[in-house]
Amino acid sequence: MADAQYYEGLGRRKTATARVRLHAGGAGSFTVNNDPVEKYFPRSIDQAHINNVFKVTGTQGRFDVTVKVLGGGITGQADAVRLGVARALLKVNPDNRKVLRQYKMLTRDPRAKERKKPGLKRARKAPQYTKR
Numbered sequence: 262m263a264d265a266q267y268y269e270g271l272g273r274r275k276t277a278t279a280r281v282r283l284h285a286g287g288a289g290s291f292t293v294n295n296d297p298v299e300k301y302f303p304r305s306i307d308q309a310h311i312n313n314v315f316k317v318t319g320t321q322g323r324f325d326v327t328v329k330v331l332g333g334g335i336t337g338q339a340d341a342v343r344l345g346v347a348r349a350l351l352k353v354n355p356d357n358r359k360v361l362r363q364y365k366m367l368t369r370d371p372r373a374k375e376r377k378k379p380g381l382k383r384a385r386k387a388p389q390y391t392k393r
Contacts, residue, residue, distance in 0.1 A: 266284070267284045268282070268285070268349045268350075268352040269282050269349060269352070270344075270345040270346060270349030272342060272344030274340035274341040274344065274370055275333050275334075275372070275373050275374070276337065277333025277334070277337040277338040277340070277341040278330070278341060279330040279341035279342045279345040280328065280329045280330075280345065281342060281346050283325075283346070283350065284324060285324060286323075287325025287326075289321070290326070291311075291325075292328065293328040293342065294330060302335065302338075304335070304336075307335065307339035308339075311339060311342050313343070313364075313366075314347050314350065314366055317364050318357050318361065328342050340370060343366065344369060347366040347367055348367070
């Protein structure tokens with residue numbers, strides 16, 4: 262499988278980064294950091310989020326997917342994988358752009374943790390005001 266043709270996509274969410282490779286003509290295996298996707302993402306909602314990309318494009322079971330993901334939490338990583346898969350599918354068939362845009366799968370979610378400001382406890386939480 263090392264020499265086989267593959268399509269690569271990069272996905273990011275918060276501080277998570279996922280490098281996704283779709284190997285053409287595969288049996289439908291899905292590995293994330295050398296683990297099956299069911300083991301790496303045990304929550305069914307995260308698995309459904311990722312597999313939804315294949316459903317809307319009608320490409321279920323057509324590719325072997327290998328993912329290297331770093332940083333962030335589990336849900337952020339799942340969203341990064343989803344964006345990476347969508348971008349890789351776009352390289353496979355550029356005609357997928359319309360349907361992927363319709364389901365908002367090509368848009369990177371820009372939300373990230375806001376930085377802490379000086380004099381505050383968190384980004385916006387101020388210490389309690391005392392009159393006396």
